Amino acid sequence: MIFFNIPESNKETSDERKVDDTKHVKAISNQINCDLTFTNPIRLGKKSDKIRPLRITANSIEEKKHMLKSARNISRQDSVYSKVVIKPDMTPLQREDHMKLVKLKQEKVEEARAKGEDDNYIIRNGQVVLGRRRDQSQNQHKDR
Secondary structure, eight states, rough: EEEEEEOOOOSSSSSHHHHHHHHHHHHHHHHHHHHEEEEEEEEEEOOOSOOOEEEEEEHHHHHHHHHHHHHHGTTTOTHHHOOEEEEEEOOOHHHHHHHHHHHHHHHHHHHHTTTTTOOOHHHHHHHEEEOOOOHHHHHHHHHH
16 A cells, blocks of 8 residues: 655654654554554655655555545544545556546546536446436435
């Protein structure tokens, strides 16, 4: 998994920085109620003024799936980590395919808006599909 916007440590040694990164990931997983065990926290790219992404390896696929599913709850909480984004680690080919799907989704949304519709398209299982309409999902949340 790739974590974006986790503050980088200013410690001198790489071991100390890895300890800090591990603490951040554990704090995030606790915040969204995920029991995540992981190894190998690595910052991607060269050190610069920008915050580098952090890649970790989850110890099980179930933990990874649960963490990715719960990741949207981070931004809903008022904390230091509210700007953190968690994405699956993808190969270059997977990223290219995903970008094509995102572009197709944007085109479908624009077509729907041009027709005066308020359709909500989502990407599921490698396809762009029609999700719930925004007004319907908002009404369902109000009814709860």
